[in-house]
Amino acid sequence: MPTEFLYLMKAELMITVIIFILLFLKLGNKEMKNESMLNFVNILLLINLASGFFYISKGNLFGEMFRTNELITLEKNFLNLGTLIISLQSYHWLKNHKHVPEFYMLLLSTLLGMFFMISSGNLLMFYLGLELSTIPLAALSNFDLDKRRSSEAAFKMIISSAFSSGLLLFGISLLYGSTGTLNFAEITTQLNGNALQIFSFILLIAGFGFKISAVPFHLWTADVYEGSPVAVTSYLSVISKGAILFVMVSVFYNVFTAISNSWYNMIFLISIATMIIGNLFALRQQNMKRFLAFSSIAQVGFILVGLSAQSIAGSSSVIYFILIYIFSNLGAFGVISSVSAITGKENMNDYKGFYKTNPLLTWVLAISLFSLAGIPPMAGFFGKFFLLFAGAGKGNYLLIVIAALNMVVSLYYYLKVIKAMFMDANENSIEKIKTNWQPKIALAICVGGILITGIASGAYNYIHSLLSMY
Amino acid sequence: MNLSLLIILPLLTALSILPFKDLRQVRLISLIGSFLQLILAFTLLYFYWNARSSGNTAIMLFENNYTWYAPLNINYHVGVDGISIAMILLTAFIVLAGVLVSWNVEKLSKEFFFLLLFLSVGAYGFFISLDLFTLFFFLEVAVIPKFLLIGIWGSGKKEYSAMKLALMLMGGSALVFVGLIGLYLNTNTGNGEHTFDILQIAQMNIAPQIQKVFFPFVFIGFGVFGALFPFHTWVPDGHSSAPTAASMFLAGISMKLGGYGCLRVATFLMPDAAHEYSWVIIVLASIAILYGAFATMMQTDLKYINAYSSVSHCGFVLLGIGMLTKTAITGAVMQMVSHGLMTALFFACIGMIYDRTHTRQLAQLGGLMKMMPFISTVFVIAGLCSLGLPGFSGFVAEVTVFMGSWQHADSFYRIATIVACASIVVTAVYILRAVGKAIMGPLQVAGNNPLLTDARWNEKWAASLLIIGIVAIGIAPFWLNDLIIPGTETLMKNIGKIVYR
Numbered sequence: 001m002p003t004e005f006l007y008l009m010k011a012e013l014m015i016t017v018i019i020f021i022l023l024f025l026k027l028g029n030k031e032m033k034n035e036s037m038l039n040f041v042n043i044l045l046l047i048n049l050a051s052g053f054f055y056i057s058k059g060n061l062f063g064e065m066f067r068t069n070e071l072i073t074l075e076k077n078f079l080n081l082g083t084l085i086i087s088l089q090s091y092h093w094l095k096n097h098k099h100v101p102e103f104y105m106l107l108l109s110t111l112l113g114m115f116f117m118i119s120s121g122n123l124l125m126f127y128l129g130l131e132l133s134t135i136p137l138a139a140l141s142n143f144d145l146d147k148r149r150s151s152e153a154a155f156k157m158i159i160s161s162a163f164s165s166g167l168l169l170f171g172i173s174l175l176y177g178s179t180g181t182l183n184f185a186e187i188t189t190q191l192n193g194n195a196l197q198i199f200s201f202i203l204l205i206a207g208f209g210f211k212i213s214a215v216p217f218h219l220w221t222a223d224v225y226e227g228s229p230v231a232v233t234s235y236l237s238v239i240s241k242g243a244i245l246f247v248m249v250s251v252f253y254n255v256f257t258a259i260s261n262s263w264y265n266m267i268f269l270i271s272i273a274t275m276i277i278g279n280l281f282a283l284r285q286q287n288m289k290r291f292l293a294f295s296s297i298a299q300v301g302f303i304l305v306g307l308s309a310q311s312i313a314g315s316s317s318v319i320y321f322i323l324i325y326i327f328s329n330l331g332a333f334g335v336i337s338s339v340s341a342i343t344g345k346e347n348m349n350d351y352k353g354f355y356k357t358n359p360l361l362t363w364v365l366a367i368s369l370f371s372l373a374g375i376p377p378m379a380g381f382f383g384k385f386f387l388l389f390a391g392a393g394k395g396n397y398l399l400i401v402i403a404a405l406n407m408v409v410s411l412y413y414y415l416k417v418i419k420a421m422f423m424d425a426n427e428n429s430i431e432k433i434k435t436n437w438q439p440k441i442a443l444a445i446c447v448g449g450i451l452i453t454g455i456a457s458g459a460y461n462y463i464h465s466l467l468s469m470y
Numbered sequence: 471m472n473l474s475l476l477i478i479l480p481l482l483t484a485l486s487i488l489p490f491k492d493l494r495q496v497r498l499i500s501l502i503g504s505f506l507q508l509i510l511a512f513t514l515l516y517f518y519w520n521a522r523s524s525g526n527t528a529i530m531l532f533e534n535n536y537t538w539y540a541p542l543n544i545n546y547h548v549g550v551d552g553i554s555i556a557m558i559l560l561t562a563f564i565v566l567a568g569v570l571v572s573w574n575v576e577k578l579s580k581e582f583f584f585l586l587l588f589l590s591v592g593a594y595g596f597f598i599s600l601d602l603f604t605l606f607f608f609l610e611v612a613v614i615p616k617f618l619l620i621g622i623w624g625s626g627k628k629e630y631s632a633m634k635l636a637l638m639l640m641g642g643s644a645l646v647f648v649g650l651i652g653l654y655l656n657t658n659t660g661n662g663e664h665t666f667d668i669l670q671i672a673q674m675n676i677a678p679q680i681q682k683v684f685f686p687f688v689f690i691g692f693g694v695f696g697a698l699f700p701f702h703t704w705v706p707d708g709h710s711s712a713p714t715a716a717s718m719f720l721a722g723i724s725m726k727l728g729g730y731g732c733l734r735v736a737t738f739l740m741p742d743a744a745h746e747y748s749w750v751i752i753v754l755a756s757i758a759i760l761y762g763a764f765a766t767m768m769q770t771d772l773k774y775i776n777a778y779s780s781v782s783h784c785g786f787v788l789l790g791i792g793m794l795t796k797t798a799i800t801g802a803v804m805q806m807v808s809h810g811l812m813t814a815l816f817f818a819c820i821g822m823i824y825d826r827t828h829t830r831q832l833a834q835l836g837g838l839m840k841m842m843p844f845i846s847t848v849f850v851i852a853g854l855c856s857l858g859l860p861g862f863s864g865f866v867a868e869v870t871v872f873m874g875s876w877q878h879a880d881s882f883y884r885i886a887t888i889v890a891c892a893s894i895v896v897t898a899v900y901i902l903r904a905v906g907k908a909i910m911g912p913l914q915v916a917g918n919n920p921l922l923t924d925a926r927w928n929e930k931w932a933a934s935l936l937i938i939g940i941v942a943i944g945i946a947p948f949w950l951n952d953l954i955i956p957g958t959e960t961l962m963k964n965i966g967k968i969v970y971r
Contacts, residue, residue: 375613376611377607382539385603386542388647388651389542392655393655397648400651401648407644408637408644411636411637411640412637415636418618419621419629419633422622423621423629424629457539457540465541
């Protein structure tokens with residue numbers, strides 16, 4: 001039992017160990033310089049990421065409270081990878097920050113919460129993981145300690161998450177009331193689609209909707225994204241969304257098969273609303289962070305198209321897309337984060353003439369945006385189209401037509417940024433930015449991922465084969 | 471012969487110019503690369519003839535099929551028939567001419583040549599694909615380079631035009647995508663699996679009611695690329711704002727992607743629907759032909775003249791496709807090749823004139839023949855080809871389309887043919903007017919620029935290359951005809967299955 005426990009909870013234990021190491025470092029008397037501290041943490045995160053690929057095991061713990069298998073491990077690896085990239089990217093910002101260990105402790109606590117959430121086999125476990133992943137995030141949003149907007153963002157975040165957690169909890173209790181169990185496997189057998197269950201399901205979806213900022217639960221997103229430090233924004237938009245979507249794909253998806261019809265209708269409507277509203281709002285944004293916030297809302301709409309498919313192709317396309325989304329969105333955020341940390345400029349107009357001064361960064365941002373827009377040969381093309389293939393599998397072509405047209409709309413605002421960078425002239429464009437090697441590595445990983453994961457079919461085929469096993 | 475070379479070679483060329491900074495090195499590498507492309511295209515032609523003359527009657531030659539995304543049954547499947555080879559030859563010609571014409575691009579030259587070559591990757595990939603997903607992949611690869619080429623190196627209201635072009639073409643490809651998904655999900659390889667393979671789908675007889683739903687998506691989607699009325703509005707703006715080489719690529723290659731797609735995907739895979747909707751296609755194509763021609767008459771800017779005349783000429787392609795007879799479709803393919811060469815030549819000339827006089831307004835030009843005899847002669851040749859003078863490719867192609875169209879005894883088709891024929895008169899009016907005003911008459915140049923030198927060596931080569939193509943088709947059309955006919959026959963096997971009602 002003890003060794004099995006070590007293997008099965010390896011990912012969680014690794015994170016916990018890192019948190020404790022940081023805690024001891026903080027408590028120790030010797031002051032560590034920020035640079036060396038950051039490098040140290042990044043090495044730890046790298047080890048953490050690498051460890052995820054070895055000794056993969058599957059099984060249950062604590063009476064099916066906790067479960068893991070190859071697919072869940074893979075999802076955790078994706079999140080680890082994303083966290084490492086974000087950590088590398090925020091080097092400039094954290095270099096001059098007073099509370100580096102605290103930042104990482106909070107960040108990794110949320111990651112730990114997400115891991116428990118993904119691995120949960122029980123509603124209680126799921127809820128605990130969710131809360132662990134949410135509450136530190138609010139503190140993280142406030143991490144630009146001397147900015148008012150940052151505190152404002154944190155406040156909005158904590159209120160909206162509390163509200164959505166309330167909805168989830170209500171849904172969970174109703175579900176418990178109607179099925180008499182918290183265990184997912186048993187819930188599945190007890191579901192019969194009566195009104196109470198449908199209602200609890202609606203509440204659950206609403207709670208999830210808040211977390212992934214699907215329309216109409218998206219209103220907190222833009223303000224929080226704009227106010228938070230860029231590192232936290234990218235974490236929110238990629239990792240925390242990705243985790244919830246993983247839970248939806250690999251946990252809830254199997255639980256609610258009995259009421260798949262209402263599942264489909266709801267996801268269908270939310271997905272259309274999310275795509276359209278996200279796109280329409282993104283059209284007019286000037287602040288780059290707000291712009292990416294709305295574009296990421298629209299992206300969630302596309303992900304929901306794949307989620308609505310209820311097939312192996314659908315689930316694998318969602319997981320695959322999240323991997324690509326990690327690369328693409330973090331590539332874009334990486335550039336914006338470097339620019340914002342060094343020059344403080346965040347507006348789209350500031351990016352006019354960016355190509356003249358920073359050609360390489362421009363290409364990185366352009367490639368990431370093309371990938372988000374779904375332009376080949378970037379991976380985003382494959383990700384998006386597999387989502388839509390899967391979504392069409394149900395025979396609902398209306399959804400696909402709407403999604404395809406939305407891709408054109410979204411292309412417009414991505415191209416607006418491209419146009420500003422490449423084509424517009426600007427007297428006082430952003431000066432030449434000198435980045436350290438850490439953000440450069442992060443950007444290289446993103447660009448490499450964008451260019452390779454699509455053309456090389458390995459990632460998708462692997463995910464598909466894992467999903468076909470269960 | 472491995473067809474993937476056609477993708478790898480331009481890609482490698484594009485990548486190998488990245489380390490260099492200097493314009494001279496960059497353009498030299500691009501020139502070598504695009505020259506190798508031309509050689510490759512001719513080698514392909516040679517091998518193809520060898521294979522055909524030794525009795526190989528397979529539908530597609532040099533096929534390669536690799537599994538790409540196994541769970542979705544997506545393959546990288548390439549192969550060529552005569553139609554694709556004609557298109558590949560056209561592309562190779564235009565790429566080389568385009569590189570030659572852009573010899574002196576000072577601004578961001580590395581990026582310029584990179585994007586040109588990258589665009590050609592998309593075009594080659596599109597023409598050799600036999601898998602709908604791969605085909606769509608390459609179709610979209612070719613869109614964004616156009617946006618950047620126009621937006622960065624263009625002139626006039628370039629940002630607007632670039633955005634309009636990118637959005638319209640992406641809108642077109644979104645429609646294509648919906649159509650392709652619809653086709654895909656209604657295929658069945660026997661064990662419940664779906665397929666993207668063009669040759670397999672062609673054998674499958676998709677149910678007519680399904681074809682009727684998805685044919686409009688695919689046809690209109692590709693039609694946007696091929697300037698189908700009323701989705702042609704990106705053409706004038708895009709062409710006129712683009713830098714010379716990009717205009718050549720746009721008109722010469724990019725619009726052909728649309729025509730080829732309409733033919734290979736829409737009509738070939740959904741013949742029932744093609745018959746059902748052929749009257750719509752014919753009406754729209756006739757409108758485009760006439761409207762384009764009349765709109766050209768009103769233009770005063772040389773690039774707009776050529777852009778609108780492209781709408782008119784590309785109308786012949788769609789008209790030929792809509793007629794659905796063997797001769798008409800052969801004519802449509804010929805018109806694609808002919809129009810590609812001719813319009814590229816036109817744009818090259820306009821670019822040369824603009825470089826020297828800094829104006830494209832007809833009113834400010836005159837008597838250029840006195841100062842620039844070579845450019846002016848080329849301009850006249852392009853004009854004569856455009857108005858369909860025998861001896862040039864335009865005549866051959868248009869006559870083939872008309873003959874194919876006339877094979878229908880129905881009065882509707884005949885009227886459409888007559889209307890299309892009538893546009894040639896209008897063409898003659900605007901071509902002769904433009905030529906007469908700009909080339910002949912008293913010397914008149916804006917700003918009294920005395921330094922009107924004649925074409926440089928690179929421009930001469932570019933023009934000669936395209937003229938060789940035009941004349942080779944014009945004088946000896948049989949080789950192109952023989953090349954295309956087997957391909958058309960394959961198409962007709964599917965299209966002709968449906969007896970016309």
